[in-house]
Amino acid sequence: MNVRSFLADGKEHQDATRRHLLEAAGEVFSELGFRNATVREICHRAGANVAAVNYHFGDKETLYLEVLRHAHHKALEKYPLLLDAPESASPEEKLKCFILSLLSRIFDKGPNSWHGRLMSREMIEPTHALDSLVQERIRPMSEVLWGIIAEILDCPPTDERVVASAFSVLSQCVFYKHCRPCVGSLFPGLLPENEKGVARLAAHITDFSLAAMRGFSSKNRGKKR
Amino acid sequence: MNVRSFLADGKEHQDATRRHLLEAAGEVFSELGFRNATVREICHRAGANVAAVNYHFGDKETLYLEVLRHAHHKALEKYPLLLDAPESASPEEKLKCFILSLLSRIFDKGPNSWHGRLMSREMIEPTHALDSLVQERIRPMSEVLWGIIAEILDCPPTDERVVASAFSVLSQCVFYKHCRPCVGSLFPGLLPENEKGVARLAAHITDFSLAAMRGFSSKNRGKKR
């Protein structure tokens, strides 16, 4: 083993531990919330010592913040905001992609499945991390949606109806995550269990929202004339 | 003072303590969540002894369950499901009342303002209390909504589109509560601060949803023919 691979291995090993901690922390935080989650459990799942969190991240709160950033980053990497929609696509098509992408991120299975729950918790029980999260991640995302809806409604993007409609779209997407236990108890069939389920849900939300906005839009045009 | 009135007074005093505990617990649980809330803080706000919770309710979890029941009961007492809509009202009118009532319960200020937050938490971080809550309180409420929407869509109430549309309606209502900090940061103007704000929000959600369902409905009829 030469010097370079030697150093690289050290770095990599450190990074591996960090990564394990980040992912274990993601799981535990999303299951139990910030306060209820224990550093012990996180370290245990990461196969590390109790002191590992403090060594690598300083304290529990910093770890949490890193987890949030990491999660958002990974989720957006896997599902870009508009998926593979071309720049030239119609706003209706873009809306469909936006919704499908958002739902995909929210219901993604696999190593990052906790991303959605983490965000939900942050809404109900905001920590210091939320402010920066909203400004750095959520606002840019919202602005894309506002642009799409402004096109559909044929309004300026700052019109209140645009924002309200955007929230109506978003609300339908996050609902199935935020209220999962309730939906599951009332009508389990609607909870998406796989990619197909997500697509079906996305189709409903897209249809519902487009129908609503077409109604709005015609009223708008009526007013304008 | 004779023995009877003495006992009666004791009973009343006991009931008063129970009630104070319930309301203090409502506040604290809604502010901090189940785990983060401390029995000490609850007893302190209720003007009771540290041991009062264990004495009156057995343990913290039982108290929490009682608080949830109490909250839902009081909230529905204040805002009936369809408010004062007559039995003969049109389904559109009923939907409007349903939405206004739900939003009013969610955003109610005053001694029971914690009801909404409590329910939100229960969604994100379900406790054992949720199951019975859904079956006893939420299902009946949902069935009323399904009936209204089935009329509007001209479908049987078991049609999946009815349920999906009902969820689309509900989602818009709870969104502003569940994601309050996010909405507040992105577009504070939409967060209802008073009764008028609630009415405005209810109007938007009603308009949006009715427009959507009219679109659905016309498609339905189109398909049927």
Add this chain to the structure above:
Amino acid sequence: MNVRSFLADGKEHQDATRRHLLEAAGEVFSELGFRNATVREICHRAGANVAAVNYHFGDKETLYLEVLRHAHHKALEKYPLLLDAPESASPEEKLKCFILSLLSRIFDKGPNSWHGRLMSREMIEPTHALDSLVQERIRPMSEVLWGIIAEILDCPPTDERVVASAFSVLSQCVFYKHCRPCVGSLFPGLLPENEKGVARLAAHITDFSLAAMRGFSSKNRGKKR
């Protein structure tokens, strides 16, 4: 047992625990210093639970402050500043009593023997407690000494020679405590082991200091004329 004795017993029991904690803490703090002392050890010696300190005193630091106050109070109660010297005694006689009293407090055996060590530590490693201790306890004591020395030197009490001489007196008293291990190693015979040893040491310090001040005083008078 009637109600009164019932209540009194409760109070007394609480006070007993507090007292045990205070005295155990006195021992442990004086042996190990503030930081090195552990709440666990204190509670163990007091026959109480690990959480007893936090319950009765809030935290370790508050306990420490209470210990310092308690110690000083008890020590002065046992050995008043000038012992039993009458108001009319000569300043030389008063100085002798002052020194004997101070040394007695410093070298007191028994349940409060830790008072002296505690003060020594506070000098080397001051905590937040020192400021108030100096102002509330040590300054009044110093002012008495300044008065006595001013009489002996025939100076106003604010004269720098008075203060300097007072420190020279005090320094000799605390030396045998502060540097005990050093003195014990170099010349064990001077370390007072009992009341008699304290009296002998007090006699030396008094003689030494009076001789010094007589020399000063004659110089003063020489200067004045």
Add this chain to the structure above:
Amino acid sequence: MNVRSFLADGKEHQDATRRHLLEAAGEVFSELGFRNATVREICHRAGANVAAVNYHFGDKETLYLEVLRHAHHKALEKYPLLLDAPESASPEEKLKCFILSLLSRIFDKGPNSWHGRLMSREMIEPTHALDSLVQERIRPMSEVLWGIIAEILDCPPTDERVVASAFSVLSQCVFYKHCRPCVGSLFPGLLPENEKGVARLAAHITDFSLAAMRGFSSKNRGKKR
């Protein structure tokens, strides 16, 4: 670069690290005491690795011992016991030099200013290091003082009055260090801030002590006759 100079360089680098560790440790130990000082902080200030202390000194305690030796050596190198007093000087003159030298060491500023504080701590909170320190360093120093005082008092150096007077002299010197926070709070003017202040303090202690011993001496002579 040949092998020899390579090794020499390695040696030098190693020595430099050792020296940096010793001096950083001196600062940190004197500021925080043995237990409160952390190996991490020491290594950080020395610009060395966390494991450097264990590598170079075995453990924290051994490092501490080395620091004490190093400190005493450097301090005596800078201020010899009797400064530049000639062998033929009068005992009074020698006493003056001894006191000035001791105070200078105690209040020395600069890279070794921690020597005094370190010794003070060692008195209050003795470690294993103290025994050898007393025998190797402090006893020789004391013996010089005893010789001087024996001459002044005209007694054999083993007379108890000699030892007691020597302690009276020493006590006044260390007092302003040991009780610095207390003196500073009661009468800040006496705390020496620079060389001149040290000289003034030395003058007072010398005057006070010589006056005292002159009184003793005359009593002695009286007894002898």
Add this chain to the structure above:
DNA sequence: TATGAATGAGCCTTCATTCAT
């Protein structure tokens, strides 16, 4: 009946030390 002092388990964090590299 109702209190509040006391309990003990558990949490986050710190730190000297170790060990693979």
Add this chain to the structure above:
DNA sequence: AATGAATGAAGGCTCATTCAT
């Protein structure tokens, strides 16, 4: 030879719960 990531013991503190009164 020297590093720094990792360890595990221990410390202060919190909290739901118990129990004598």
